[in-house]
Amino acid sequence: MFDYEACLRACARGEQRALRQLYEQDSSRLLGVALRIVREKALAEDIVHDAFINIWRGAGSFDPSRGSARGWVFSVTRHLALNVVRNHYREVPLGDEYEQVAATDTVEFSTRSGQVHTCLEQLDPTRRTCILHAYVDGFSHSEIARKLDAPLVTVKAWIKRSLAALRECMA
């Protein structure tokens, strides 16, 4: 098991080798997360680059009482990617290659363990698709509405209720 907390402590001491180990451990996964959101490899690599700089600089102020170190590493990367797509129009339009994403995800996650997956399975499939498009693909409300050919207000309500249901299910 990779010890994320120890890795961050070493980064905070300025040990670049620890950052390298984190890179070897997770750069592919982090790039995958960023790429699903921004859809352009060069841009996704820029985001992972900035994420590693932020992790390097922020390692000293990481507070383990707020959550897992691994979670923090992923959150830093995801939010950088989300900021890019929320603050700018998407440079790569949502194309056909992503049309099947929802279907494959549905199959894929049902085979996964973990509470969030169990709870997602209890949602209506359309609402589950909303949550996955938002979290994994970084879709906005209106992008989801377009994709599902549903009214924007409906999508917003679905998401709100799905989050409440997830929260209750995972309590």
Place this chain on the structure above:
Amino acid sequence: MSNPLDELAGEYVLGTLPGEQRAEVEQRLQHDAELRAAVDAWEQRLLPLTALAEPVPPSAELWRRIERHTASARTPWWNLLAVWRSLAGAGMVTKLVLAALLLTRPPVLEPSFVVVLVAPQSQAPGWVIQASNDQQIQLIPLGVMDVPGDKALQFWTKGDGWQGPVSLGLVKPGQTLSVPLDQLPPLTQNQLFELTLEDSQGSPTGKPTGPIQAIGRAVKVL
């Protein structure tokens, strides 16, 4: 059963908040412990979903770039790609502020360059720079920025191809400042300007060391 704070935290982590609201949440997270706890809880709940994104091997160049930028203790802000990208996004804000400025300020000399300095996170405009010729610029505050008593705002610029930023001196919040540029090459399109928070005497290293308070690039106006 839903509470607005938890809804906000959930949609922030889910990613569905629009850009301005995301920036607001990020600002609030710095001091709002309740919101922070709600966001942390959502991060943990949804984290397993990151596994649904297929891993993608990065190019060999990526680690070399990270290594270069973490070799010294601190990465200068001008090497951070997201900063440059966020400036591109400030275009709309720039246009709005420019429009407001042209309507509300008495015409002085026709400015040839204008820069709107925005806060890096919220992109809220804080200062405007106008240059009526290539030799002198005016830094005009759009409000009063809070600066801790033992700190000062330092004003910097960097043109394309320069080694690093050059200090244009210390700035008092809320005051208009005229700065001669005769020691520097002429103002150019895209030239970068920023204000950082430094020690009261200014940066000890001669380069920016503190957090960026406002940042923007020169835009030529007709």
